[in-house]
Amino acid sequence: MTNTDVIVIGGGPAGLSAAAVAAAHGARVTLVDEQAAPGGQLSKQIHKFFGSREHLAGTRGFAIGRRLLEDALAAGVDVRLGRAAYAVYPDAGDGFEVAIYGGDDPAAGSEVAAGHGRSTTLRGHRLIVATGASENPLAFPGWTLPGVMGAGAVQTMVNVHRVRPGRRALMVGSGNVGLIVTYQLLQAGVEVAALVEAMPRVGGYLVHAGKFRRAGVPILLGHTVLEASGDGRVERAVVAALDERGRAVPGSERSLDVDTVCLAVGLSPLVELLLILGVRTTYVPALGGHVPLHDLDQQTSVPGLYVAGDAAGVEEASVAMEEGRLAGLAAAESLGRGDPGALARTKREVVARLDGLRGGPFGAVRREAKARQVGELAPAPRVVPPHPTSAPEPGPATGVPGRPRPLAVIECRQEIPCNPCETACPRGAITIGSPITNPPRLDPAACTGCGLCLTACPGQAIFLVDRSREMARVTFPYEYLPRPEVGQTVTTVDADGRPVCEATITAARLTGKADKTWAVTVAVPDEYAGVVRGMLRPRVVT
Amino acid sequence: MGDDVIVCRCEEVTAGEVRAAIRAGARTIAAIKKRTRAGMGLCGGRTCARLLARLLAEETGLPVAEIAPPPSRPPVRPVPVAALAEEE
Numbered sequence: 001m002t003n004t005d006v007i008v009i010g011g012g013p014a015g016l017s018a019a020a021v022a023a024a025h026g027a028r029v030t031l032v033d034e035q036a037a038p039g040g041q042l043s044k045q046i047h048k049f050f051g052s053r054e055h056l057a058g059t060r061g062f063a064i065g066r067r068l069l070e071d072a073l074a075a076g077v078d079v080r081l082g083r084a085a086y087a088v089y090p091d092a093g094d095g096f097e098v099a100i101y102g103g104d105d106p107a108a109g110s111e112v113a114a115g116h117g118r119s120t121t122l123r124g125h126r127l128i129v130a131t132g133a134s135e136n137p138l139a140f141p142g143w144t145l146p147g148v149m150g151a152g153a154v155q156t157m158v159n160v161h162r163v164r165p166g167r168r169a170l171m172v173g174s175g176n177v178g179l180i181v182t183y184q185l186l187q188a189g190v191e192v193a194a195l196v197e198a199m200p201r202v203g204g205y206l207v208h209a210g211k212f213r214r215a216g217v218p219i220l221l222g223h224t225v226l227e228a229s230g231d232g233r234v235e236r237a238v239v240a241a242l243d244e245r246g247r248a249v250p251g252s253e254r255s256l257d258v259d260t261v262c263l264a265v266g267l268s269p270l271v272e273l274l275l276i277l278g279v280r281t282t283y284v285p286a287l288g289g290h291v292p293l294h295d296l297d298q299q300t301s302v303p304g305l306y307v308a309g310d311a312a313g314v315e316e317a318s319v320a321m322e323e324g325r326l327a328g329l330a331a332a333e334s335l336g337r338g339d340p341g342a343l344a345r346t347k348r349e350v351v352a353r354l355d356g357l358r359g360g361p362f363g364a365v366r367r368e369a370k371a372r373q374v375g376e377l378a379p380a381p382r383v384v385p386p387h388p389t390s391a392p393e394p395g396p397a398t399g400v401p402g403r404p405r406p407l408a409v410i411e412c413r414q415e416i417p418c419n420p421c422e423t424a425c426p427r428g429a430i431t432i433g434s435p436i437t438n439p440p441r442l443d444p445a446a447c448t449g450c451g452l453c454l455t456a457c458p459g460q461a462i463f464l465v466d467r468s469r470e471m472a473r474v475t476f477p478y479e480y481l482p483r484p485e486v487g488q489t490v491t492t493v494d495a496d497g498r499p500v501c502e503a504t505i506t507a508a509r510l511t512g513k514a515d516k517t518w519a520v521t522v523a524v525p526d527e528y529a530g531v532v533r534g535m536l537r538p539r540v541v542t
Numbered sequence: 543m544g545d546d547v548i549v550c551r552c553e554e555v556t557a558g559e560v561r562a563a564i565r566a567g568a569r570t571i572a573a574i575k576k577r578t579r580a581g582m583g584l585c586g587g588r589t590c591a592r593l594l595a596r597l598l599a600e601e602t603g604l605p606v607a608e609i610a611p612p613p614s615r616p617p618v619r620p621v622p623v624a625a626l627a628e629e630e
Contacts, residue, residue, distance in 0.1 A: 034619070087616030101621045119625040134588045139557070144548050268592060275614035283607035289592070290611050 004030045004078070006331045007098050007124035009085045009273065012040020013317045014309025014324035015130035016068035021328030021346070022128075023075035025338030029328075030122055031077055032100050034084035037160075039065015040132055042317060044155040046187075047180055048458035048515070050205075050418035051318035052436055054353060058420035058456045060515060062159075064317070083117075088127065088273045094304055096127040096277075126304050126331040129274055130324060133267035133288060133310035138172060141227040143261075147234030151181045151264035158188045166260030170237045171195040172225050176204035176316075178264030183211045185262070186537075187480055193256045196223040196239050198246070205362075205416050207459025214534035216497030226253065228261050237261050267314045274311070277302050282376050286369040287313030293377040296351075297330035298323055301377060306331060313373060315358075315366055318417065322354040353436075360415030360437030401526070406449030406466035406473065410440050411495070411533075412459060424456035451475060455514035464521070465529050472529035473506060478518040480537045484508040490535040492522055500532050501525065549597070550590040552583020557597060564601040571595060571612040584620055587612050 008019045011033030019031040037043040045061020056064045072079055083102030091097045102117045135150040142148065147166060151173075157163045169190050171182045174197035182192050192212065200222050202209050209219065226238045226248055241252035268289045271281065279292045280301040291313045298306045306327035309320035329347050332338045358367035400407055410421070410430070415437040422432040422440060429446035430453060432438045454462045454477055464475035474492075478484055486508055492500045507521035524532050543549075545558030555578045563577040571587075571594050574580055580594055581587030587594075595609045 084619040084621075086619040086621050099616065101617075101619065101625055117625065119621065136592055137589050139543055139547050139549055139593050141544060141547055144551055270588070271611070272586070272588075272614040272618040275611065276616060276618070281611075 002030060002120070002122050004028045004122065004124045005335055005337070006030075006126045006128060006328075007032070007096065007122050008077075008128045008130060009033075009088075009098065010040065010130035010132060010309070010311070011035065011038050011069070011079065011081060012130060012132050012309060012320065013042060013064070013068060014132075014311070014320035014327075015040070015128065016065075016072045017321040017324035018128045018130060018306075018308055018328035018331075019077040019079075019324075020068070020072040020075045021325045022332045022337075023072070023077045025329065025332040025343060027126075027332040027335055027337045029075075029077045030080065030124065031072065032080045032083045032085050032098070032122070034082070034102065036082045037065070038069035038079070038081065041152070042068075044152070044159045045180075046159045046184060048420075048517070049317060050416060050458050051357070052353070052417075052419050053423055055318035055321055057318070057418060058424070058458055061317070068321075085273065088276055090277065091123055093125075095123060095125040096305070098122045098124070098127065125335060126306065128298075128306040128308060128324075128327045128331060129311055130307070130309045130320070130327075131270040131273060131311045133269050133314050135263070136266040136268055138225070138263050138265045140225060142229050142234070142237075145228055145230060145234050146232070147230070147259050148228055148261045148263065151177045151262055154181055154260075154262050155184065158184055158190075162188075164188055164190050165262075166190060166234075166258070168193055168258045169260035169262055170225060170239070170256055170258045171262050171264065173197065173264035173266070174199075174202045174204060174209070174219060174221075175264060175266065176208055177267075178262075179204040179208035179212070181262060181264060182217060183208070186212055186215050186217070190260070192217045193258050194218045194220050194239065196220045196225060198222065198224045198242055205459065206414055207412060207416075207461040210411075210495060211460050214493055214495060214497045215537065216493070224248070225261060230259075234259050234261055267310060269311050269314060271307075271311060274300060274305070274307060277305055279305065279307075280377070282373060284313065284369045284373055286365050287315070287373065291373055293373060295377050296326075296374060298327035299330060304334070313366070313370060316417075319354065319357050322350050322357065325350045326354070356434065356436040357417045359417065359435040362414070362416060363437060400444065401467045403466075404468050405447075406451070406464040406475065407444055408442055408447050408449065408451075408453055409463045409465050409530075410442055410453075410461065411463065412440055412457070412461040415439060416459075418458065420456040420458060421453040421462060424452045426450070426452065451509070451519050452513075454519055455511070455517040460517075463533060464519075467526055467529055470526065471523040472526045473521050474524055474529060474532045475507070475519050475521040476532075476534050478520045478534070479516065482538060484518055484520045488538075490522065490538070492524060492528070492532040493534045493536055494531050495533045497534075499536065500528055503532070503535075543597070549593040550578075550580035550583065550587075552585055552589075553579040553581075555580040555590075560594060560597050561601060564598060569598070569602065569604075570610065571598065574598070575612060581612055586618060
């Protein structure tokens, strides 16, 4: 039996942030997570994240996970990886008992599955549940065949174990997970036949979709997968168009030769441990289904029990970090730890950032849903000022003919919570300001064409256009193997992956700061300066 | 969803078996679970609970919002009995 002030279950962005903040304000904190790697889902994420500096925006997911772990350890958190919390009970006093099972050292995560390890009990005065979410299923004939898998499994195989799940895949679902994993499959050398989305629009950020649209992967809106079939494993899948009532349109069926069907059809908050303790829940489809009620401090209907991150309603890693910080602050404060002034100041900063993250049209749905969720428990929810909605950027900017330097062209037109371009620019030429969902504005006079914003942009939505010579130069971000070489002749593509023209690579830069994102420059006829946004990946022989 | 499509992978329960349970009177996920074993496998219903809720909604006309998640009780992760016996 270990006694502590605060127990945190879950070592993802919410749990690690909660633990670090509570410990920094003087609480004794123990954190458990069933995985051996820190960061929860972050440990599988190889793309650069959105958000602001406080969310380590522009950093690749797994590196964010490591940083959050370092911060928690530095704050004095007792981190126990490779241990699953399998039961929770109220203890005799004001606290909780958590039964955990797993290995004896942080590297022993696999022992949980192998049936070794032992069961121990933690006792704490406060409990923060940050267990994340589980993937939603989609049942169709053949969905139990080997080759049909969730996006999380694909990420584990491709990004953690470096194993390709197949040679040609069908992606189902266009939320950010489906979009990101499609791009990652391409990076791993898996062909993606198509992405189907039942809704008439792309669910996630268009900049994420843009990354694989440039590779020519078609997005079939208003389509779904009807069945998968094959001899002992997936050999083909049938997709079809849906009518307004969600039924397959007869005659629209198409068979695709694929060996992998990847399901990315949403997430559900993982609330089992909270249900055991009897928390009140409500049903909010925009947050993933049955979600626990919680107040503005992330405290549930059970005193001393907090929830943060996707377990509190499915949102994003940056939101999870801020919710975790709120829970950690509140838990420390309720135990009389920390300096009241410092606690209040930190909380104000966190609340302001959280409001910013829930701004814009994407955030508005979650902001309203969250207000309802909180409102059911606490009758006086925080009044969130409506964010001004800025007009989208006017039509494509195509650089300036005769300008002696390259000019950044920012093709980021949705209001998403992200600002690494603003912080990357040494000249202050890019303005986002507050709220963080404002689209970036470029001051062409201040832009030197240095390209720091191009590789900093997690959405790969910034390009450089140089029209000072007869042949224009277009620079774009690139994250595929083989490495691009100067002098190589390549086929350039537009934003939808349509071939534009043959071109020669005149520069290929990779700086340490760019963290594996190349800035590739090609020479193209001037009339294509506003069109070329990437290149076809040279065939890889495997 | 056809009757022969499996909804609970752990226990290999089909949509047809779940529909039969509902027609025989099951009105909650817990009741379906008791009649069919759907949701009683290794994953504890984490995968199929949403599918069971959808079938229940389709068969009975209940709104999905009113279908409670399956009851939760320890252990929520597979733990060998030996580990429990040795608990410190």
